[in-house]
Amino acid sequence: MPQPDHISALGVPDTAGLDDDLRAIWTKCVEKLGFVPNVFSTYSLRPQRLRNFMALYNEVMLSPSGLSKLEREMVAVVVSSANRCYYCLVAHGAAVRALSGDPELGEMMALNYRMARLDPRQTAMLDFAWKLTATPHLVDDADRDGLSQQGLSEEDIFDLSETVAFFNLSNRMASATDMMPNKEYHRQTRG
Numbered sequence: 001m002p003q004p005d006h007i008s009a010l011g012v013p014d015t016a017g018l019d020d021d022l023r024a025i026w027t028k029c030v031e032k033l034g035f036v037p038n039v040f041s042t043y044s045l046r047p048q049r050l051r052n053f054m055a056l057y058n059e060v061m062l063s064p065s066g067l068s069k070l071e072r073e074m075v076a077v078v079v080s081s082a083n084r085c086y087y088c089l090v091a092h093g094a095a096v097r098a099l100s101g102d103p104e105l106g107e108m109m110a111l112n113y114r115m116a117r118l119d120p121r122q123t124a125m126l127d128f129a130w131k132l133t134a135t136p137h138l139v140d141d142a143d144r145d146g147l148s149q150q151g152l153s154e155e156d157i158f159d160l161s162e163t164v165a166f167f168n169l170s171n172r173m174a175s176a177t178d179m180m181p182n183k184e185y186h187r188q189t190r191g
Contacts, residue, residue, distance in 0.1 A: 003086075008042040009178035019047055025054070035184050037091065039170075042179045060166045066156035067163070070099040071122060075129045075163045077109035082133040085171035090181035094188040121150040125160055132164045 015026060022044065029036045043050035061072050073095040080088035093106035100106075108116040113126050124146055132139050147157050173179070 003180050003183070004178075005180075006178070007038045007180060008045075010042070010045060012041040013044050015044075018044060022047060022050065033184075035182050038179055038182050039087065039091070039174070042173075042177050056166065060159075060163055065159045066153055067125075067159050070096065071125060072159075072163050073099055074109055074113070074122065074126060075160065076167045077106065078113050078126045078129045079133045079164055079167040080171055081110050081113070082130055083168065083171040083175070085174050087174040087179045087181045088167060088171055090185045094185040098188060121152070124150040125152070128160065129164045132161065133168055 015023065018026065025040070026036050029040065040050060040054075043053050061069070061076075065072070067075075073092050076088060076092040077096055079085075080092060089110045093110050096106040096109055097103050105116060113130075114123075118126070128139075128143055128147055131143065144157055147160070148154075152160065
């Protein structure tokens with residue numbers, strides 16, 4: 001049974017009504033990806049919030065960091081697994097497959113990251129991401145010390161925490177709006 005056909009249960013504005021800067025982003029997405037991510041379409045209901053969302057995403061996910069792009073995408077999937085966020089599991093699972101070159105890793109991250117053969121640093125990062133998502137009130141110095149013992153700097157721990165927090169926000173918006181992932185994500189980087 002296919003996923004629902006809507007982008008968001010709240011609807012999305014007609015792209016003709018978008019500001020010029022956002023129409024340019026739509027064009028760039030189609031040129032680069034072949035589609036406009038449904039998260040952009042959903043957020044376009046509030047154009048300035050879309051701009052803020054994109055700026056924060058770019059800062060959290062693409063700025064220089066001691067965390068690799070793949071590690072940040074793995075965190076996105078583990079957080080989304082804890083929150084059962086369909087949109088982000090599909091979209092960021094596709095990113096994990098693409099960045100790792102491993103078509104199975106995205107599913108392992110989504111279903112049970114503990115199954116994956118990860119290095120101790122990545123395991124510690126993902127354990128922290130899960131705990132900060134599922135039981136944030138239990139995070140303490142021992143958790144931060146464990147990350148430090150795996151070679152994460154204070155800046156890396158900050159970046160990891162911010163990535164976890166960003167995807168908790170994103171997951172809740174996706175769930176609240178019943179945002180559906182682009183169908184193209186399901187087909188990306190499959191064997």
